[in-house]
Amino acid sequence: MPDWLEVALRTFFSVVFLFLLTKLLGKRQVTQLSMFEYITGITIGSLAAYISLDLNSHWSLGMVSLVVWVLVSLGIEILQMKSKTARDWLDTKSTVLIKDGKILEDNLKKERMTTDDLLAQLRKKSVFKMADVEFAIMEPSGDVNILLKRDNQPITPAHLGIKVGPEQEPQAVIMDGKIMNEPLATLGYSRDWLLTELEKTGVAIENVFLGQVDMYGQLYVDLFDDQIMVPAPQALAALLAQLKKCEADIELFAISTKDPKVKKMYTQCSEQLVETIVALRPYLIQ
Template structure:
Protein backbone atom coordinates (compact mmCIF):
# COMPACT_ATOMS: atom_id res chain seq x y z
CA UNK A 1 0.00 0.00 0.00
CA UNK A 2 2.95 2.29 0.76
CA UNK A 3 4.35 1.71 -2.75
CA UNK A 4 1.00 2.61 -4.32
CA UNK A 5 0.77 5.83 -2.33
CA UNK A 6 4.39 6.67 -3.19
CA UNK A 7 3.80 6.09 -6.91
CA UNK A 8 0.61 8.16 -6.77
CA UNK A 9 2.34 11.10 -5.11
CA UNK A 10 5.33 10.91 -7.46
CA UNK A 11 3.05 10.79 -10.51
CA UNK A 12 1.13 13.86 -9.34
CA UNK A 13 4.41 15.67 -8.69
CA UNK A 14 5.74 14.67 -12.14
CA UNK A 15 2.59 15.97 -13.84
CA UNK A 16 2.71 19.30 -11.99
CA UNK A 17 6.42 19.76 -12.69
CA UNK A 18 6.00 19.05 -16.41
CA UNK A 19 3.04 21.44 -16.66
CA UNK A 20 5.12 24.20 -15.06
CA UNK A 21 8.13 23.48 -17.30
CA UNK A 22 5.94 23.45 -20.42
CA UNK A 23 4.47 26.82 -19.48
CA UNK A 24 7.98 28.23 -18.96
CA UNK A 25 9.35 26.89 -22.26
CA UNK A 26 6.38 28.40 -24.09
CA UNK A 27 3.87 27.54 -26.80
CA UNK A 28 6.42 27.63 -29.60
CA UNK A 29 8.16 24.55 -28.18
CA UNK A 30 4.90 22.63 -28.43
CA UNK A 31 3.86 23.88 -31.86
CA UNK A 32 7.20 23.27 -33.58
CA UNK A 33 9.73 20.52 -32.90
CA UNK A 34 13.29 21.54 -33.84
CA UNK A 35 16.38 19.46 -33.01
CA UNK A 36 16.70 21.20 -29.67
CA UNK A 37 13.00 20.77 -28.86
CA UNK A 38 13.08 17.08 -29.81
CA UNK A 39 16.06 16.33 -27.56
CA UNK A 40 14.59 18.31 -24.68
CA UNK A 41 11.18 16.62 -25.00
CA UNK A 42 12.56 13.08 -25.16
CA UNK A 43 14.96 13.59 -22.26
CA UNK A 44 12.44 15.35 -20.03
CA UNK A 45 9.89 12.62 -20.79
CA UNK A 46 12.33 9.89 -19.69
CA UNK A 47 13.30 11.79 -16.55
CA UNK A 48 9.66 12.41 -15.67
CA UNK A 49 8.87 8.71 -16.10
CA UNK A 50 11.65 7.92 -13.62
CA UNK A 51 10.23 10.44 -11.16
CA UNK A 52 6.80 8.87 -11.49
CA UNK A 53 7.54 5.13 -11.58
CA UNK A 54 11.12 4.39 -10.51
CA UNK A 55 10.66 4.27 -6.76
CA UNK A 56 14.20 2.93 -6.32
CA UNK A 57 15.53 6.38 -7.22
CA UNK A 58 15.41 9.29 -4.81
CA UNK A 59 12.57 11.55 -5.91
CA UNK A 60 14.34 14.76 -4.95
CA UNK A 61 17.43 13.82 -6.96
CA UNK A 62 15.32 13.12 -10.05
CA UNK A 63 13.43 16.37 -9.51
CA UNK A 64 16.70 18.32 -9.28
CA UNK A 65 17.82 16.64 -12.51
CA UNK A 66 14.60 17.62 -14.26
CA UNK A 67 14.82 21.23 -13.09
CA UNK A 68 18.51 21.42 -14.09
CA UNK A 69 17.89 20.01 -17.55
CA UNK A 70 14.92 22.32 -18.02
CA UNK A 71 17.12 25.26 -17.06
CA UNK A 72 19.67 24.20 -19.69
CA UNK A 73 16.94 23.85 -22.33
CA UNK A 74 15.58 27.31 -21.45
CA UNK A 75 19.07 28.84 -21.54
CA UNK A 76 19.80 27.33 -24.96
CA UNK A 77 16.45 28.62 -26.23
CA UNK A 78 17.20 32.12 -24.89
CA UNK A 79 20.65 32.14 -26.49
CA UNK A 80 19.17 30.94 -29.79
CA UNK A 81 16.79 33.92 -29.76
CA UNK A 82 19.73 36.33 -29.46
CA UNK A 83 22.25 34.68 -31.78
CA UNK A 84 21.54 33.54 -35.34
CA UNK A 85 24.69 31.38 -35.30
CA UNK A 86 23.54 29.49 -32.21
CA UNK A 87 20.01 29.30 -33.62
CA UNK A 88 21.30 27.68 -36.82
CA UNK A 89 23.31 25.14 -34.81
CA UNK A 90 20.51 24.36 -32.35
CA UNK A 91 17.50 24.41 -34.67
CA UNK A 92 19.03 23.77 -38.06
CA UNK A 93 18.02 25.53 -41.28
CA UNK A 94 15.19 25.18 -43.76
CA UNK A 95 16.12 23.05 -46.77
CA UNK A 96 14.93 23.67 -50.32
CA UNK A 97 13.83 20.38 -51.91
CA UNK A 98 12.23 21.80 -55.07
CA UNK A 99 13.49 24.83 -56.99
CA UNK A 100 11.94 26.25 -60.18
CA UNK A 101 9.80 23.13 -60.40
CA UNK A 102 12.82 20.79 -60.27
CA UNK A 103 13.38 18.24 -57.51
CA UNK A 104 16.75 18.63 -55.75
CA UNK A 105 17.64 14.99 -55.30
CA UNK A 106 20.91 15.74 -53.48
CA UNK A 107 19.07 17.68 -50.76
CA UNK A 108 16.48 14.94 -50.45
CA UNK A 109 19.23 12.36 -49.98
CA UNK A 110 20.78 14.48 -47.22
CA UNK A 111 17.38 14.64 -45.53
CA UNK A 112 16.79 10.90 -46.13
CA UNK A 113 13.47 11.85 -47.73
CA UNK A 114 11.82 9.67 -50.34
CA UNK A 115 9.58 10.65 -53.23
CA UNK A 116 6.73 8.87 -51.47
CA UNK A 117 7.11 11.20 -48.51
CA UNK A 118 7.30 14.28 -50.73
CA UNK A 119 4.19 13.26 -52.67
CA UNK A 120 2.33 12.60 -49.42
CA UNK A 121 3.22 16.03 -48.07
CA UNK A 122 2.09 17.66 -51.30
CA UNK A 123 -1.21 15.76 -51.28
CA UNK A 124 -1.85 16.98 -47.75
CA UNK A 125 -1.69 20.49 -49.24
CA UNK A 126 -4.18 19.50 -51.96
CA UNK A 127 -1.45 19.30 -54.59
CA UNK A 128 -1.79 16.09 -56.58
CA UNK A 129 0.25 17.20 -59.59
CA UNK A 130 3.89 17.89 -58.84
CA UNK A 131 4.18 20.13 -61.91
CA UNK A 132 2.15 22.75 -59.99
CA UNK A 133 5.04 23.34 -57.57
CA UNK A 134 7.53 26.18 -58.04
CA UNK A 135 9.35 25.86 -54.70
CA UNK A 136 9.10 23.38 -51.83
CA UNK A 137 10.96 23.92 -48.56
CA UNK A 138 11.36 21.58 -45.61
CA UNK A 139 10.99 23.84 -42.57
CA UNK A 140 12.61 23.50 -39.15
CA UNK A 141 9.54 21.78 -37.70
CA UNK A 142 9.69 19.03 -40.33
CA UNK A 143 6.76 20.33 -42.40
CA UNK A 144 6.92 21.24 -46.06
CA UNK A 145 5.83 24.67 -47.29
CA UNK A 146 5.02 25.11 -50.97
CA UNK A 147 4.91 27.98 -53.44
CA UNK A 148 2.79 27.10 -56.47
CA UNK A 149 3.61 28.26 -59.97
CA UNK A 150 1.78 31.52 -60.84
CA UNK A 151 -0.66 29.81 -63.20
CA UNK A 152 -1.81 27.48 -60.41
CA UNK A 153 -2.30 30.12 -57.71
CA UNK A 154 -5.91 30.76 -56.66
CA UNK A 155 -7.55 33.99 -57.77
CA UNK A 156 -8.02 36.54 -54.97
CA UNK A 157 -10.50 39.39 -54.58
CA UNK A 158 -7.62 41.78 -55.17
CA UNK A 159 -6.86 40.15 -58.52
CA UNK A 160 -10.48 40.76 -59.55
CA UNK A 161 -10.51 44.32 -58.16
CA UNK A 162 -13.41 43.48 -55.84
CA UNK A 163 -14.10 45.59 -52.78
CA UNK A 164 -13.38 43.96 -49.45
CA UNK A 165 -14.97 44.76 -46.12
CA UNK A 166 -12.90 45.24 -43.01
CA UNK A 167 -12.49 42.09 -40.96
CA UNK A 168 -11.78 41.69 -37.26
CA UNK A 169 -10.72 38.82 -35.04
CA UNK A 170 -13.67 36.59 -34.03
CA UNK A 171 -14.85 37.15 -30.47
CA UNK A 172 -16.32 34.25 -28.51
CA UNK A 173 -19.14 35.51 -26.30
CA UNK A 174 -20.68 32.32 -24.90
CA UNK A 175 -19.06 28.92 -24.53
CA UNK A 176 -20.69 25.85 -23.00
CA UNK A 177 -23.60 28.03 -21.94
CA UNK A 178 -21.39 30.42 -19.94
CA UNK A 179 -20.96 34.10 -20.83
CA UNK A 180 -17.29 34.99 -21.37
CA UNK A 181 -17.23 38.30 -19.48
CA UNK A 182 -13.55 39.05 -20.21
CA UNK A 183 -14.15 38.96 -23.97
CA UNK A 184 -17.16 41.25 -23.61
CA UNK A 185 -15.22 43.81 -21.58
CA UNK A 186 -12.17 43.73 -23.87
CA UNK A 187 -14.39 44.50 -26.87
CA UNK A 188 -16.47 47.14 -25.06
CA UNK A 189 -19.62 45.02 -25.08
CA UNK A 190 -22.07 44.51 -22.24
CA UNK A 191 -23.99 41.51 -21.01
CA UNK A 192 -27.19 43.53 -21.45
CA UNK A 193 -26.37 43.97 -25.13
CA UNK A 194 -25.73 40.23 -25.50
CA UNK A 195 -28.99 39.35 -23.74
CA UNK A 196 -30.91 41.74 -26.01
CA UNK A 197 -29.31 40.26 -29.12
CA UNK A 198 -30.28 36.78 -27.97
CA UNK A 199 -33.84 37.91 -27.20
CA UNK A 200 -34.19 39.43 -30.68
CA UNK A 201 -33.62 35.90 -31.99
CA UNK A 202 -36.10 34.39 -29.58
CA UNK A 203 -33.39 32.90 -27.35
CA UNK A 204 -32.50 33.04 -23.68
CA UNK A 205 -28.89 32.81 -22.55
CA UNK A 206 -29.63 29.38 -21.06
CA UNK A 207 -30.67 28.12 -24.51
CA UNK A 208 -27.32 28.97 -26.08
CA UNK A 209 -24.38 26.58 -26.14
CA UNK A 210 -22.02 28.77 -28.16
CA UNK A 211 -22.07 32.35 -29.42
CA UNK A 212 -19.45 34.21 -31.43
CA UNK A 213 -19.09 37.52 -33.22
CA UNK A 214 -17.49 36.50 -36.51
CA UNK A 215 -14.83 38.31 -38.52
CA UNK A 216 -17.46 40.28 -40.46
CA UNK A 217 -19.15 41.48 -37.26
CA UNK A 218 -22.15 39.15 -37.56
CA UNK A 219 -23.40 37.25 -34.50
CA UNK A 220 -23.78 33.48 -34.61
CA UNK A 221 -25.71 31.58 -31.93
CA UNK A 222 -25.67 27.80 -31.60
CA UNK A 223 -28.42 26.53 -29.32
CA UNK A 224 -28.44 23.36 -27.23
CA UNK A 225 -31.62 22.17 -28.94
CA UNK A 226 -30.47 21.67 -32.53
CA UNK A 227 -33.96 20.56 -33.62
CA UNK A 228 -32.52 17.84 -35.83
CA UNK A 229 -34.71 14.76 -35.69
CA UNK A 230 -32.15 12.28 -36.95
CA UNK A 231 -28.63 13.63 -36.45
CA UNK A 232 -25.83 11.99 -38.39
CA UNK A 233 -23.83 9.69 -36.14
CA UNK A 234 -21.05 7.82 -37.88
CA UNK A 235 -18.88 5.61 -35.69
Protein backbone atom coordinates in the same frame (compact mmCIF):
# COMPACT_ATOMS: atom_id res chain seq x y z
CA MET B 1 5.38 5.02 4.65
CA PRO B 2 3.81 2.29 2.44
CA ASP B 3 5.39 1.86 -1.00
CA TRP B 4 2.11 2.57 -2.81
CA LEU B 5 1.70 5.88 -0.99
CA GLU B 6 5.31 6.88 -1.65
CA VAL B 7 4.91 6.10 -5.37
CA ALA B 8 1.65 8.09 -5.47
CA LEU B 9 3.25 11.10 -3.78
CA ARG B 10 6.36 10.94 -5.96
CA THR B 11 4.24 10.75 -9.09
CA PHE B 12 2.09 13.67 -7.99
CA PHE B 13 5.04 15.91 -7.18
CA SER B 14 6.82 14.83 -10.39
CA VAL B 15 3.81 15.85 -12.48
CA VAL B 16 3.54 19.24 -10.76
CA PHE B 17 7.28 19.85 -10.97
CA LEU B 18 7.46 18.76 -14.62
CA PHE B 19 4.51 20.99 -15.50
CA LEU B 20 6.20 24.02 -13.92
CA LEU B 21 9.47 23.30 -15.72
CA THR B 22 7.66 22.85 -19.04
CA LYS B 23 5.92 26.21 -18.52
CA LEU B 24 9.40 27.70 -18.05
CA LEU B 25 10.62 26.22 -21.34
CA GLY B 26 7.69 27.71 -23.26
CA LYS B 27 5.43 26.61 -26.09
CA ARG B 28 8.14 25.37 -28.44
CA GLN B 29 8.46 22.19 -26.38
CA VAL B 30 4.87 21.23 -27.12
CA THR B 31 4.71 22.18 -30.81
CA GLN B 32 7.03 21.17 -33.63
CA LEU B 33 10.22 19.90 -32.02
CA SER B 34 13.78 20.33 -33.20
CA MET B 35 16.18 17.41 -32.80
CA PHE B 36 17.54 18.71 -29.49
CA GLU B 37 14.05 19.47 -28.17
CA TYR B 38 12.98 15.95 -29.14
CA ILE B 39 15.89 14.47 -27.15
CA THR B 40 15.12 16.80 -24.23
CA GLY B 41 11.46 15.74 -24.18
CA ILE B 42 12.36 12.04 -24.08
CA THR B 43 14.96 12.56 -21.36
CA ILE B 44 12.73 14.70 -19.13
CA GLY B 45 9.95 12.14 -19.44
CA SER B 46 12.33 9.32 -18.48
CA LEU B 47 13.63 11.28 -15.48
CA ALA B 48 10.07 11.97 -14.32
CA ALA B 49 9.29 8.23 -14.47
CA TYR B 50 12.52 7.48 -12.59
CA ILE B 51 11.60 9.91 -9.81
CA SER B 52 8.16 8.35 -9.50
CA LEU B 53 9.09 4.65 -9.35
CA ASP B 54 12.70 4.18 -8.22
CA LEU B 55 12.24 3.83 -4.46
CA ASN B 56 15.87 2.88 -3.85
CA SER B 57 17.16 6.32 -4.83
CA HIS B 58 16.46 9.64 -3.21
CA TRP B 59 13.86 11.61 -5.14
CA SER B 60 15.81 14.88 -4.78
CA LEU B 61 18.57 13.55 -7.06
CA GLY B 62 16.04 13.14 -9.86
CA MET B 63 14.78 16.67 -9.25
CA VAL B 64 18.34 18.00 -9.56
CA SER B 65 18.78 16.15 -12.84
CA LEU B 66 15.49 17.57 -14.13
CA VAL B 67 16.52 21.11 -13.21
CA VAL B 68 19.90 20.70 -14.98
CA TRP B 69 18.21 19.44 -18.16
CA VAL B 70 15.73 22.32 -18.13
CA LEU B 71 18.45 24.92 -17.53
CA VAL B 72 20.53 23.47 -20.38
CA SER B 73 17.50 23.57 -22.68
CA LEU B 74 16.70 27.13 -21.61
CA GLY B 75 20.30 28.19 -22.22
CA ILE B 76 20.28 26.65 -25.69
CA GLU B 77 17.03 28.45 -26.56
CA ILE B 78 18.57 31.77 -25.49
CA LEU B 79 21.68 30.96 -27.54
CA GLN B 80 19.52 30.21 -30.57
CA MET B 81 17.74 33.55 -30.18
CA LYS B 82 21.07 35.42 -30.22
CA SER B 83 23.04 33.41 -32.79
CA LYS B 84 21.97 32.33 -36.27
CA THR B 85 24.97 29.99 -36.43
CA ALA B 86 23.70 28.19 -33.34
CA ARG B 87 20.20 27.97 -34.83
CA ASP B 88 21.52 26.51 -38.07
CA TRP B 89 23.67 23.96 -36.23
CA LEU B 90 21.06 22.88 -33.67
CA ASP B 91 17.88 23.11 -35.73
CA THR B 92 19.54 22.56 -39.14
CA LYS B 93 18.76 24.74 -42.15
CA SER B 94 15.71 24.69 -44.38
CA THR B 95 16.05 22.54 -47.49
CA VAL B 96 14.67 23.53 -50.90
CA LEU B 97 12.85 20.58 -52.48
CA ILE B 98 11.32 22.22 -55.56
CA LYS B 99 12.68 25.30 -57.32
CA ASP B 100 11.36 26.89 -60.52
CA GLY B 101 8.95 23.97 -60.81
CA LYS B 102 11.82 21.42 -60.82
CA ILE B 103 12.27 18.74 -58.15
CA LEU B 104 15.77 18.82 -56.64
CA GLU B 105 16.52 15.12 -56.36
CA ASP B 106 19.81 15.59 -54.48
CA ASN B 107 18.04 17.53 -51.74
CA LEU B 108 15.37 14.85 -51.52
CA LYS B 109 18.08 12.25 -50.95
CA LYS B 110 19.72 14.51 -48.38
CA GLU B 111 16.49 14.60 -46.38
CA ARG B 112 15.86 10.89 -47.03
CA MET B 113 12.55 11.63 -48.71
CA THR B 114 11.04 9.50 -51.42
CA THR B 115 8.83 10.74 -54.23
CA ASP B 116 5.83 9.29 -52.38
CA ASP B 117 6.80 11.28 -49.27
CA LEU B 118 7.01 14.49 -51.28
CA LEU B 119 3.65 13.91 -52.95
CA ALA B 120 2.09 13.15 -49.56
CA GLN B 121 3.43 16.44 -48.17
CA LEU B 122 2.00 18.31 -51.18
CA ARG B 123 -1.40 16.68 -50.64
CA LYS B 124 -1.37 17.94 -47.05
CA LYS B 125 -1.29 21.43 -48.58
CA SER B 126 -4.23 20.53 -50.89
CA VAL B 127 -1.92 20.31 -53.92
CA PHE B 128 -2.43 17.20 -56.05
CA LYS B 129 -0.44 18.22 -59.14
CA MET B 130 3.28 18.71 -58.78
CA ALA B 131 3.18 20.83 -61.93
CA ASP B 132 1.25 23.51 -60.00
CA VAL B 133 4.16 24.09 -57.59
CA GLU B 134 6.73 26.81 -58.22
CA PHE B 135 8.71 26.43 -55.00
CA ALA B 136 8.74 24.05 -52.02
CA ILE B 137 10.92 24.08 -48.93
CA MET B 138 11.28 21.75 -45.96
CA GLU B 139 11.50 23.65 -42.67
CA PRO B 140 13.66 22.51 -39.74
CA SER B 141 10.47 21.30 -38.05
CA GLY B 142 9.87 18.86 -40.93
CA ASP B 143 6.93 20.77 -42.43
CA VAL B 144 6.93 21.36 -46.20
CA ASN B 145 5.72 24.79 -47.29
CA ILE B 146 4.92 25.53 -50.91
CA LEU B 147 4.45 28.44 -53.28
CA LEU B 148 2.08 27.81 -56.16
CA LYS B 149 2.79 29.07 -59.65
CA ARG B 150 1.27 32.48 -60.25
CA ASP B 151 -1.47 31.22 -62.57
CA ASN B 152 -2.53 28.66 -59.93
CA GLN B 153 -2.70 31.04 -56.99
CA PRO B 154 -6.18 31.97 -55.75
CA ILE B 155 -7.47 35.39 -56.74
CA THR B 156 -7.56 37.92 -53.92
CA PRO B 157 -9.00 41.46 -53.77
CA ALA B 158 -5.45 42.77 -54.20
CA HIS B 159 -5.24 41.07 -57.63
CA LEU B 160 -8.41 42.92 -58.64
CA GLY B 161 -7.18 46.24 -57.31
CA ILE B 162 -9.81 46.26 -54.54
CA LYS B 163 -8.88 47.69 -51.16
CA VAL B 164 -10.63 46.07 -48.22
CA GLY B 165 -10.61 47.01 -44.58
CA PRO B 166 -8.98 44.94 -41.86
CA GLU B 167 -10.86 41.84 -40.77
CA GLN B 168 -11.65 41.64 -37.09
CA GLU B 169 -12.02 38.29 -35.39
CA PRO B 170 -15.52 37.26 -34.29
CA GLN B 171 -16.16 37.35 -30.57
CA ALA B 172 -17.78 34.54 -28.58
CA VAL B 173 -20.53 36.36 -26.67
CA ILE B 174 -22.40 33.27 -25.39
CA MET B 175 -20.86 30.10 -23.99
CA ASP B 176 -22.80 27.26 -22.39
CA GLY B 177 -25.93 29.40 -22.12
CA LYS B 178 -24.17 32.29 -20.38
CA ILE B 179 -23.49 35.80 -21.73
CA MET B 180 -19.81 36.76 -21.92
CA ASN B 181 -19.77 40.43 -20.96
CA GLU B 182 -16.18 41.29 -21.89
CA PRO B 183 -16.27 40.17 -25.57
CA LEU B 184 -19.68 41.82 -25.93
CA ALA B 185 -18.30 45.10 -24.61
CA THR B 186 -15.28 44.79 -26.93
CA LEU B 187 -17.67 44.85 -29.89
CA GLY B 188 -19.55 47.81 -28.43
CA TYR B 189 -22.87 46.00 -27.87
CA SER B 190 -25.01 45.66 -24.75
CA ARG B 191 -26.77 42.69 -23.18
CA ASP B 192 -30.11 44.16 -24.26
CA TRP B 193 -28.94 44.21 -27.89
CA LEU B 194 -27.88 40.57 -27.63
CA LEU B 195 -31.18 39.51 -26.09
CA THR B 196 -33.05 41.38 -28.84
CA GLU B 197 -31.05 39.55 -31.52
CA LEU B 198 -31.83 36.23 -29.84
CA GLU B 199 -35.55 37.09 -29.84
CA LYS B 200 -35.37 37.63 -33.61
CA THR B 201 -34.16 34.05 -34.04
CA GLY B 202 -36.69 32.71 -31.55
CA VAL B 203 -33.99 31.15 -29.34
CA ALA B 204 -33.75 31.30 -25.55
CA ILE B 205 -30.29 32.07 -24.20
CA GLU B 206 -30.22 28.96 -21.98
CA ASN B 207 -30.51 26.82 -25.14
CA VAL B 208 -27.42 28.37 -26.80
CA PHE B 209 -24.22 26.34 -26.64
CA LEU B 210 -22.11 28.94 -28.46
CA GLY B 211 -22.91 32.37 -29.86
CA GLN B 212 -20.56 34.52 -31.95
CA VAL B 213 -20.88 38.05 -33.28
CA ASP B 214 -18.81 39.08 -36.31
CA MET B 215 -17.44 42.51 -37.21
CA TYR B 216 -20.67 43.30 -39.11
CA GLY B 217 -22.82 42.77 -36.03
CA GLN B 218 -24.37 39.49 -37.16
CA LEU B 219 -25.09 36.90 -34.49
CA TYR B 220 -24.47 33.21 -35.19
CA VAL B 221 -25.64 30.64 -32.65
CA ASP B 222 -25.19 26.91 -32.13
CA LEU B 223 -27.73 25.18 -29.89
CA PHE B 224 -27.36 22.33 -27.42
CA ASP B 225 -30.03 20.47 -29.40
CA ASP B 226 -28.39 19.54 -32.72
CA GLN B 227 -31.79 18.64 -34.21
CA ILE B 228 -32.95 22.27 -34.21
CA MET B 229 -31.85 24.32 -37.22
CA VAL B 230 -31.32 28.04 -36.68
CA PRO B 231 -31.80 30.22 -39.79
CA ALA B 232 -28.75 32.16 -40.95
CA PRO B 233 -28.78 35.92 -40.27
CA GLN B 234 -30.42 37.86 -43.10
CA ALA B 235 -29.75 41.45 -42.02
CA LEU B 236 -27.00 42.10 -44.58
CA ALA B 237 -28.90 40.39 -47.38
CA ALA B 238 -31.98 42.50 -46.54
CA LEU B 239 -29.84 45.65 -46.64
CA LEU B 240 -28.49 44.72 -50.08
CA ALA B 241 -32.03 44.09 -51.34
CA GLN B 242 -33.16 47.44 -49.95
CA LEU B 243 -30.31 49.28 -51.67
CA LYS B 244 -31.20 47.64 -54.99
CA LYS B 245 -34.83 48.61 -54.51
CA CYS B 246 -33.78 52.23 -53.90
CA GLU B 247 -31.71 52.13 -57.08
CA ALA B 248 -34.68 50.83 -59.07
CA ASP B 249 -36.96 53.50 -57.59
CA ILE B 250 -34.54 56.30 -58.47
CA GLU B 251 -34.21 55.01 -62.04
CA LEU B 252 -38.01 54.91 -62.26
CA PHE B 253 -38.20 58.52 -61.08
CA ALA B 254 -35.61 59.52 -63.68
CA ILE B 255 -37.66 57.88 -66.45
CA SER B 256 -40.95 59.34 -65.23
CA THR B 257 -39.92 63.00 -64.95
CA LYS B 258 -39.86 65.34 -67.93
CA ASP B 259 -37.76 68.03 -66.29
CA PRO B 260 -34.18 67.72 -67.70
CA LYS B 261 -32.57 69.03 -64.51
CA VAL B 262 -34.50 66.63 -62.29
CA LYS B 263 -33.82 63.75 -64.69
CA LYS B 264 -30.09 64.55 -64.58
CA MET B 265 -30.14 64.68 -60.77
CA TYR B 266 -31.92 61.32 -60.51
CA THR B 267 -29.51 59.78 -63.01
CA GLN B 268 -26.48 60.98 -61.06
CA CYS B 269 -27.96 59.67 -57.81
CA SER B 270 -28.62 56.31 -59.43
CA GLU B 271 -25.03 56.06 -60.70
CA GLN B 272 -23.64 56.96 -57.29
CA LEU B 273 -25.87 54.37 -55.64
CA VAL B 274 -24.73 51.71 -58.09
CA GLU B 275 -21.10 52.48 -57.23
CA THR B 276 -21.95 52.24 -53.54
CA ILE B 277 -23.65 48.86 -54.02
CA VAL B 278 -20.67 47.52 -55.97
CA ALA B 279 -18.29 48.67 -53.20
CA LEU B 280 -20.43 47.23 -50.42
CA ARG B 281 -21.39 43.98 -52.13
CA PRO B 282 -18.37 41.96 -50.84
CA TYR B 283 -19.36 42.91 -47.28
CA LEU B 284 -23.08 42.28 -47.71
CA ILE B 285 -22.76 38.82 -49.26
CA GLN B 286 -21.43 36.41 -46.61
